[in-house]
Amino acid sequence: MVFLQDLIIFIAVSFAAGTLGSLLGLGGGFIIVPSLTFMSFNPYQIASTSLFAVFSTSASSTLTYAKQKRIDYSLGIKLALIVIPGAIIGAYISDFITMQSFKLYFALVLIGTSVYILKKSALAKEHKASHSSAIMAFCYTASFFAGILSSLFGIGGGVIFVPLMVVLLGMSMHVSVPTSQFIFLISSVAGLASHVALGHPDYMLALILVAGAFAGAQLGAKISLRIKERLLQKLLSISLFAVAARLIADFFTG
Numbered sequence: 001m002v003f004l005q006d007l008i009i010f011i012a013v014s015f016a017a018g019t020l021g022s023l024l025g026l027g028g029g030f031i032i033v034p035s036l037t038f039m040s041f042n043p044y045q046i047a048s049t050s051l052f053a054v055f056s057t058s059a060s061s062t063l064t065y066a067k068q069k070r071i072d073y074s075l076g077i078k079l080a081l082i083v084i085p086g087a088i089i090g091a092y093i094s095d096f097i098t099m100q101s102f103k104l105y106f107a108l109v110l111i112g113t114s115v116y117i118l119k120k121s122a123l124a125k126e127h128k129a130s131h132s133s134a135i136m137a138f139c140y141t142a143s144f145f146a147g148i149l150s151s152l153f154g155i156g157g158g159v160i161f162v163p164l165m166v167v168l169l170g171m172s173m174h175v176s177v178p179t180s181q182f183i184f185l186i187s188s189v190a191g192l193a194s195h196v197a198l199g200h201p202d203y204m205l206a207l208i209l210v211a212g213a214f215a216g217a218q219l220g221a222k223i224s225l226r227i228k229e230r231l232l233q234k235l236l237s238i239s240l241f242a243v244a245a246r247l248i249a250d251f252f253t254g
Helices: 002-024 029-038 043-067 073-093 099-123 133-153 158-168 173-197 203-223 230-253
Strands: none
Touching (some): 002 043, 002 203, 029 043, 029 099, 029 133, 043 073, 043 099, 043 133, 043 173, 043 203, 133 158, 158 173
16 A cells, blocks of 8 residues: 555656646756655665656657757757766766755755746746857856756756756747757766666666656646746745755754
């Protein structure tokens, strides 16, 4: 009975992560990682297992977005190539981070994510495009660190990529979210390969998360063009703040 309850919880969490991750361009790890953290998995198991769901979400979303012709492959490939070494490094760092430190650092990531979600509508406004050498150098540097965060915490990195594309490169949300999912697809493969080589993943749990995230991402990508996101963004942002507060409290109470 306990196994069945856990199975239902994992499927529900992964489906929600896939749907919201695809819809908001975040990858879904921001839902899965806290869930696994509160279930007492260790940091490298959390990161590696969550990355399977991130891969599933990004693969599923990319398939749908590719059919809709909404991906900027040229930019996506350039940024993904910079993300790959960061993703490899992040997997190795996860071997050395303690659970207490993991909770604190991930709480900060959640706070940043919730702020991004709240500001997502403002980002949708048109920005002046710029592809100067300085701007592109900043984007490449940010992409490298996004790769580290992705493998270290098992998240996608959309909280970095989408603002970069919209604010600095002048891309629309209509294109930046699908392009970020395409980048996740490539970077998650690099991160997963590194985690697998280190023997980190829980494969049974990963299989469950992959199935739920793939199905949820299909739904998220299909409704992304017509859903009214504002209320969803507010509720999700408040939830992430609450989870971050719980993680920070756990950090200080040990």
